[in-house]
Amino acid sequence: MVKKHKRFLPLLIVPVLTLSLIAGCGTTDSSADSSGSSASVTDVSPISVTYSTEDTDSSWDASNATNITLNGDSITVSGSGASSSGSVLTIQNSGTYVISGTISDGQVVVSAGEEDIVRIVLNGASVTSSDNAAIYARQAKKVILTLAASGNTIEDGSAYTGTSDDEPNAAIFSKGNLTINGAGSLTVKGNHKNGIATKDDLVITGGDITVDAVNDGLRGRDSIAISSGIFNITAGGDALQSNNDEDTSKGWVSIDGGSFTIAAGNDGLQAETILQVTNGNIAMKTGGGSANTVTKNKEQAQPGGSRQDPAQASVSTTEEDSASAKGLKAKTGILITGGVFSIDSSDDSIHANGAVKIQDGEFAISSGDDGIHADSALMVNGGTIKISKSYEGLESANITVTNGTIHVKASDDGLNAAGGNDGSSQNGRPGQNTISTDSSYFIKIAGGYISIDSGGDGIDSNGAVYISGGTILVNGPTNDGNGPLDYDGTCEVSGGILAMAGSSGMAQAPGSTSAQNSLLVKFTAKQEAGTMVTLTDDSGNPIMAFAPSKAYQSIVISSPDMMQGKTYTLSTGGTSSTQLVDGMLTGGTVSGSTKLTDITISGNVTSIDENGSPVSSGMGGPGQGGQPR
Structure with a gap:
């Protein structure tokens, strides 16, 4: 093969560590534990996710609830624990609050105790704010949004006044844990930045949710856990993102069910640490899709070329993404044990800076760059993978296939074991990095069915x-x-x-x-x-x-x-x-x-x-x- 310019880290001897992560979420206080680094992860252990009863139970006691009616520019409160001033509703105590009606320019604010759990039942409610988050949970241990009926709409303004740059930053914003459940519908328009965001854990166990956001659609800084629901998400940034980069036990995403239709300018599902999918139906287009390929400016292989002189392969560099438009993306690792995926991405369709492990699932992939990329290790132990378009089909320092059915169409290599970081970006694939031969790189095939159509090496x-x-x-x-x-x-x-x-x-x-x-x-x-x-x-x-x-x-x-x-x-x-x-x-x-x-x-x-x-x-x-x- 002609040795093309790829993405490589400086040549280092790095101790090999195995990721071990056990996390709990969906309880009143989610927590996680992890060790290892993205540069040396060679396996991905499952996140243990528990959805609490209060997360999954969307019923409430109407006799003990406070009823709130939105009247265009005023609010009527029947019951205790909340008060209104003009078009602003403030909830001060734990309890259940049933909201219906429309407020044309106002806000729902939760300012309860630090240990309070507040349930807000949206029962045909429409809240619009011209200059702030429409629902702002300033303080509470957890806020539960229960969707009791269809026709709930939440919209913020394009510019906030009297707030910091970071908070609030979404049409629905919570500084504490946020749960969404119920069988109703919710439409969120995030004109400022994000659609729905929390600084802690975001848990969703039901609902028909549509989000259109300038930046990210759903953001849970510490974690996102979704067990059910219908999601239609249009985002200028990431569709789903967990972005805690300060605590290695957080920043994870677990998709355990639900149906997703995603159009994202950047990544589809993005986790700072672990991205796990156990079930669900996920259809996405990122960065305009594979037609908007990031490989347009990649250096092309020259027929008749020769291997690079090994003496010149001792220096390598890394280029980072200038704009990431990947389908599934995680820094530490990705684990997929089930689900149905349709991914059309301008960047890698599945990408981890550590390891990717696929146990099962059905994948239809069209990528403007790599179909599946892992910096450290890529393991396929089952599932059906069809990559109809890619630059390289499966790429990692180590590739292991033990089972599954894989069809790959690649303009370059079908399977490529070449270590180092993937520096692909929408400005063109970095093409100046030299490449090295390393005895630690390998491709192991112990089972399964693999069919490759490659423009480069098979x-x-x-x-x-x-x-x-x-x-x-x-x-x-x-x-x-x-x-x-x-x-x-x-x-x-x-x-x-x-x-x-x-x-x-x-x-x-x-x-x-x-x-x-x-x-x-x-x-x-x-x-x-x-x-x-x-x-x-x-x-x-x-x-x-x-x-x-x-x-x-x-x-x-x-x-x-x-x-x-x-x-x-x-x-x-x-x-x-x-x-x-x-x-x-x-x-x-x-x-x-x-x-x-x-x-x-x-x-x-x-x-x-x-x-x-x-x-x-x-x-x-x-x-x-x-x-x-």
Whole structure:
């Protein structure tokens, strides 16, 4: 491959730490505990989230509630604990307050005791403030907004008067914990900065919520926990953000349910520490979507280029994002154990400065930069991932796949193990950083199904590649500056099924220490897209049949069925008796093919041309042990 300018940290020896984070939220006093740093996280442990009864219970005792009627420019209070002055309502005590009616230019202020819990029931209420937050919880231990009916609207002014720059800063703003529940609807217009914000924990367990904000849609400084609800969020900044960067036990987001439709100028879901998704349906467009790609100005690979001199790879720098428009983003780590995702992002669709761990879920990704990026470690243990557009599909210092179904379309590398920070930005991907080879970088594939369509390398590791299981199909580059398989250290294949086709100039076979036998074939001329390559045993049964979707001049084949001492026949062309899956024959037979040569496998790596003559296996050196006949 042509070594392109990537994003790398200065070369450091960093102790490897495993993140361990256990957090509680949704109680009257959420707390969390964490250790580790984003630069060295190699795993992501789940956040333990508990939603309290008061968070989930949207009922109230009408006989003990204070009823408040908004009358355009005046307010009527029936009951205790609250008072009004003109168009301003002030709640002084704990209790339940049912608000209905409309105030055209006023405010609801909560100024209760530090340990008070205040429930505000919005029962067809509309509150507009021309110069401040419409609902301002100045003091209370927790404020619960219960949506009892549809038609609740809250709107602030574009410029605040008599306030500091930081607070209040949202149409609904709380200095303490804030919970939203109920089955009603709420429409929030944040003209000043944010839509809904709290300096502590934000918990949402229900409601049909629409937010249109100049800056962030939902912001919980210490945490955000959502278990249910319907959300339509339009934000000039981030759609959801938890931004506490002073306490490593805070700044987390947990999505445990709900349906989200998001259009964000910057990030979709952003956590300062951990972003966790266990359930939910999330559709988002960030930064104008992948059509507004951040890779427009990236340096392009030059066909025929060579590897960088390792002596020049000892200096590297880091560039930070000038504007981030990622889909899911976290500084410490991202853990996804379920959910359905549709992400159209101009920047990385899923990004962590630490680790990303995907256990399950369904993903439809279109990215203007990387599909999934993790600085430290990327782990896929399940789920269905379809990346229809990306610069690089999956990228991290370490990539491990044990299960799941992955389809990747990338203009550069499909899977790329190259450590360091991702410095992508909307002003163009940083392109001045040199790149290094590091034995700690690796790609490990132990299971799952991976299909790659790459403009650069199909699988590229600046360290090692280990394949012990799974099915890997590569429709690789058509230019000779890249290859279907590219590694700088070792490539050990001990299991799995491989069919990796692409250009021949930089093509590599697996390493000679592999336990499973492999075959690299280089053709003298390019083969047309869709031309099937078939390897059959001495009984004529297909061991492998693969029809690459792009023109190709090399192919790597490896299967547990390829045995040393056995003779196989290599053929091209023909048709299959059953429908191919991603170009691969999964059952049936091939007819009408043209025999090229017979091969007797006597070693674990065989590198030949289509006539059976030994050839060099590119940067990995000549093949070992195959005896053409």
